[in-house]
Amino acid sequence: MSETVQQAYEIAKKQYAALGVNTDEVIQKMDEVVISLHCWQTDDVGGFETPDASLSGGGIQATGNYPGKATSLAEMRADLEKSLSLLPGKHRLNLHAIYGDFGGELVDRDQIELKHFQSWIDWCKKMGIGMDFNATCFSHPRAADGFTLSSKNEDNRKFWVEHVKRCRAISAEIGKQLGTPCVHNTWIPDGSKDVPIDRNGHRALLKKSLDEAMAVDYPKEHMKDAVESKLFGIGAESMTVGSHDFYLGYAIQNNKLICLDMGHFHPTEQVGDKISSCLQFVDEVLLHVSRPVRWDSDHVVTLNEEVQMIASEVIRNNFLKRVNIGLDFFDASINRIGAYVIGTRAAKKAFLFALLEPTSMLKEMEEAGQNFERLAMLEELKTKPFGAVWDYYCQQSQVPVGEQYITEIQQYEKDVLSKRGFN
Template sequence: MKEEQINKAYANAKEHYAALGIDVDKAIEKLNEIPISIHCWQADDVSGFENPEGELTGGIQATGNYPGKARTIEELRKDIEKVLSLVPGKHRLSLHAIYGDFGGEFVDRDQIEPKHFQSWIDWAKKLGIKLDFNSTFFSHPKADNGYTLSDFNPEIRNFWKEHLRRCRRIAAEIGRQQGDPCIHNIWIPDGEKDKTVSRLAHRQLLKESLDEVLSEKISTDYLKDTVECKLFGIGSESYVVGSHEFYMGYAVKNNMMLTLDAGHFHPTEVISDKISSMLLFVPEINLHVSRPERWDSDHVVILNDELLALSQEIVRSGNRDRVHVGLDYFDASINRIGAYAVGIRSTQKALLQALLEPTDKLRSFEPENKNFQRMAYLEELKAMPWNAVYNYYCHKQGVPVGDEYIREIERYEDEVTSKRK
């Protein structure tokens, strides 16, 4: 798209939005202040670098075998750098514990240290991005019976408690060195495939395990812990220990962040409606934006109604600084760089539409019961030229505009990923 076309379309969009009292330039500024925490595991199908075979177990499954997955830290970093060149804004990268730089040696989960992630910290500093972190409680022999922190066997629990301790310290060191708190996400796959009798007992053990590990106080200047709930997973269709009710209660009681994943609830249940409630009771919310199809299948995020509703709730709440946006999907059936680009750009487009909404005007209708006017404006907004604003934003940031990123990804595939065997 030519610069003249971009600028002309933007000027026209500014005029349309100005009629609604919206400053488009300010909306772009606000969008540019919202980093998206990009998940490292889309690039290699959640394989990591702990186990050369990279087999997934414990409720995690990437489907498809599209050629060109990242096989080494160097390849993964190169892919992420390419992704960052295709999207506007400054973002974060979310790491799992299995992505450590282990130098070709096996380091068990209860032995990992900050030194295994120092090269990631140095790399991120060079790129000018921040890092987030995730404990990894799946794909390990000590998780094969379906339980980790809530296992009846104290030896199993102790192993995973030590893993969690070390992950918190690694995340804290990341936060210290980057001068910005590292969000550390805690999700466990614990549960059972069929009917479970000892539900309360397992949940008591999970609470005790978390209480013990989280009793080690670390400054929130460096570390922000968050707990993530789930309805069910592969192999835990009947019972998941860390349910929404469990972690909602735990987060509220301990005044800590709660993670809401778009795919971790009933098929007809959406997390956009939960944001306003949880903001009343927890200090911050962490979002894992994915796209469930039938179940928690972690499809690539697209610009659909729920993504827009999520973005609207973030903006309408007036608490953008308390809601952290991260992506969590892994599709191995299509070009992985393309999956990243589509998901990130779609998320930004949804956020931009929310920022271009005359929220005060819409809200003013409600006390006067002007529901027709509210509905009419919301419908008119759907046809507003928001995409011209996003194209202008991309152009000013020096990244591909419109469908140009598709050709960039095709070139990268021809020159880089297609050469990987």
């Protein structure tokens, strides 16, 4: 154990204790902050359906061509294992349906089965982590016209309904085998590039499709359903069928999780402000922590005010057991493992910072109308020795402290990623 880290932590511990915060208890509480790592950061949302699988259409776009992209299950798992080795605390895997173990066989999405994901379940068992799952309703010929579950082409609509049905069944088995509920998230890119006439028709079809796809109830200890809205997407600038209003209503009516993605709202909207509103009416929410830059651009998460507000809202209201935390970004312009580690560490830091807040003291000030005092204390907290507690937490978790992870990722790039070249 580094003596310098220990000494800095003891100083920080005393400063936070003066505010009524026990840093040892905070570090133990961090075990409850479980983040689901999105597999698609390793390969730019390509998947393994075909040997040359690549992103196409559906309102999603990864930018950049940094060398070293994962092009196989083995490479992806190696990258995930390296990333997990550099992260403090507990985590999960978040997998899209296009990442099945298809063994070189072309399996269309309405034909996927548990066997195509059993090796992922076994890998999660080996790693000692839980797993979440997503239907992949994009980048497919049957999504080429911009519609999936809300398609007026009945053959296409039924195809996507069957896909979601199968994904939910797979998710339930994932949760059963791993002993922790699998969150299955449904997001579709459906929408119109220009002004549509029949918005209602598509939304009625989406509701019908969701009702059909989710007709089977699975035990919540095995699987939880989430539905994810979006403001707009590429090719869906004028109307998105699955809007926030639509899915929030559907989630409330059908007791589903509402997924709040940080990039799926107007730039001036604060996702953190939506958490306590939604949790008045639904049992749980799913968060997709990202960093939109002017739009849903899925930049690598950094420790900014938006992420901090989300973490603070969750911690201040004791919502950890009702909030499922996932990441959703894909940056192909920098080292992909580096992107993973920066983003996940940033999200974890936000929750640690929130746990170090003397919430009871701040609430008392607020209730007493001491708004000056409240604001002053919030400002002073920004320069408390939070970094010393973070370093100690990393050291206790036996992962690199501070900037040490940079060197490890550089070495991994030299030893592994550089040998893959450009894809």
